[in-house]
Amino acid sequence: MSLQNPFNPDSRLGCSCGQHASETEHDAAVADEAAFQRRLLESTVMRALFPHDATRRKFLSAVGAGTALAAVSSLFPFEALAAMAQEKGPLEKKDLKVGFLPITCATPIIFAGAADFYAKEGLNVSLQKTAGWAIVRDKVLAREFDASHMLSPMPLAISMGVGSSAEPMVMPVMENTNGNAITLAMKHKDNRDPKNWNGMKFAIPFDYSMHNFLLRYYLAANGIDPDKDVQLRVMAPPDMVANLRSGNIDGFIVAEPFNQRAVFEKVGFIHTLTSEIWDNHPCCAFAASESFVKENPNTFAALVRSIMRATVFADKPENRKGVAEMISPANYLNQPPIVVEQVLTGRFADGLGKVRNVPDRIGFDPFPWHSMAVWMLTQMKRWGYIKGDVNYSDIAERVFLATDAQKRMAELGVEAPKSTYAKHVILGKPFDHSQPDAYLNSFAIRRA
Numbered sequence: 169m170s171l172q173n174p175f176n177p178d179s180r181l182g183c184s185c186g187q188h189a190s191e192t193e194h195d196a197a198v199a200d201e202a203a204f205q206r207r208l209l210e211s212t213v214m215r216a217l218f219p220h221d222a223t224r225r226k227f228l229s230a231v232g233a234g235t236a237l238a239a240v241s242s243l244f245p246f247e248a249l250a251a252m253a254q255e256k257g258p259l260e261k262k263d264l265k266v267g268f269l270p271i272t273c274a275t276p277i278i279f280a281g282a283a284d285f286y287a288k289e290g291l292n293v294s295l296q297k298t299a300g301w302a303i304v305r306d307k308v309l310a311r312e313f314d315a316s317h318m319l320s321p322m323p324l325a326i327s328m329g330v331g332s333s334a335e336p337m338v339m340p341v342m343e344n345t346n347g348n349a350i351t352l353a354m355k356h357k358d359n360r361d362p363k364n365w366n367g368m369k370f371a372i373p374f375d376y377s378m379h380n381f382l383l384r385y386y387l388a389a390n391g392i393d394p395d396k397d398v399q400l401r402v403m404a405p406p407d408m409v410a411n412l413r414s415g416n417i418d419g420f421i422v423a424e425p426f427n428q429r430a431v432f433e434k435v436g437f438i439h440t441l442t443s444e445i446w447d448n449h450p451c452c453a454f455a456a457s458e459s460f461v462k463e464n465p466n467t468f469a470a471l472v473r474s475i476m477r478a479t480v481f482a483d484k485p486e487n488r489k490g491v492a493e494m495i496s497p498a499n500y501l502n503q504p505p506i507v508v509e510q511v512l513t514g515r516f517a518d519g520l521g522k523v524r525n526v527p528d529r530i531g532f533d534p535f536p537w538h539s540m541a542v543w544m545l546t547q548m549k550r551w552g553y554i555k556g557d558v559n560y561s562d563i564a565e566r567v568f569l570a571t572d573a574q575k576r577m578a579e580l581g582v583e584a585p586k587s588t589y590a591k592h593v594i595l596g597k598p599f600d601h602s603q604p605d606a607y608l609n610s611f612a613i614r615r616a
Contacts, residue, residue, distance in 0.1 A: 267316035273452035280478035289470035300404035315456035347530035371420035437519030483532035552615035
């Protein structure tokens with residue numbers, strides 16, 4: 169395949185350069201494979217932006233190649249995508265530290281280690297169990313972790329410099345969907361109507377979390393202002409059950425297995441699964457800094473392959489019991505296997521005397537939808553975490569590598585969505601990703 173410089177106003181895409189006798193000879197002259205891959209990616213993007221070549225050449229003549237490259241690079245993470253586009257190559261770094269929190273959302277990251285998926289890619293991954301999300305963020309920014317389990321809004325926030333210094337991040341794969349609940353203390357078993365929750369105290373795991381956004385959404389939909397009518401306290405997930413038992417909080421929203429652990433300890437009951445607020449909502453993710461990807465493209469690609477294989481394996485119902493047994497020990501979740509099994513199989517006690525059967529209580533779908541990222545950004549703006557004009561799709565497409573995920577899933581024989589955007593329904597209210605500001609302005613309770 170012959171590739172002309174798409175930023176040259178005098179070149180014609182798709183045509184021979186005229187310096188070789190054949191296309192085969194031309195391709196043989198492309199000695200630098202990395203440059204070839206980069207040119208392939210740039211050409212693909214420019215073809216998408218300018219379907220008519222005359223328009224492209226006119227644009228480049230008007231603004232200059234350098235300005236055009238800078239402008240297009242601001243829209244597309246060329247470096248990260250080029251790195252991911254490379255097939256298996258020599259690993260730049262084999263010994264890696266990958267952070268995770270001891271929650272079931274981390275199942276693919278943990279299972280990839282327990283099942284030697286990393287080792288099969290030639291990687292020596294040291295999984296670093298971490299207590300809280302702020303620590304994860306800080307260790308990634310300090311380069312103490314090469315990559316990490318994160319809450320899916322975190323790479324967006326870090327990339328924008330919201331809540332921390334700005335560092336461009338990429339998220340190639342979602343860890344899980346659903347997998348969370350709102351749990352209340354037993355004293356509230358007859359107080360199930362959220363309209364009556366004025367004055368209550370709730371724990372959330374992090375500001376930039378689906379938990380925070382979903383709880384706020386749920387409260388506001390029931391007329392409760394989350395900033396005025398209740399208290400929201402950021403708390404590390406492993407500390408929530410003890411605080412519920414001591415009466416410091418009335419409830420929490422968090423990943424599993426801590427909701428089920430509260431039931432196991434008989435200190436709380438599951439009020440609602442978050443899948444009952446937004447079925448198949450995104451939750452946790454795997455992410456790394458863009459600089460790590462640039463410096464270690466083959467290593468990062470091997471990491472993603474390992475985790476994506478583990479994600480696909482963990483999603484199959486017939487594998488759930490075995491996965492629960494493998495990730496329960498002290499070096500991983502440190503939970504009774506029956507608690508983890510109830511979460512992963514979806515057959516569980518709710519703390520109110522019922523046994524529920526919800527097979528999709530947690531799912532492991534690796535696809536990082538751009539539309540889900542846009543929804544997260546609307547909620548960041550709704551509650552005042554980001555201000556001013558927001559280019560929603562630009563940020564979503566820089567951080568969530570959905571296009572690359574389509575390719576990786578296809579390589580594993582997994583059917584990937586053809587589009588990276590979809591319409592979603594949250595508490596019965598449709599979300600149209602193409603109208604984010606109209607969606608935001610439709611809420612009666614908001615800060616923006």
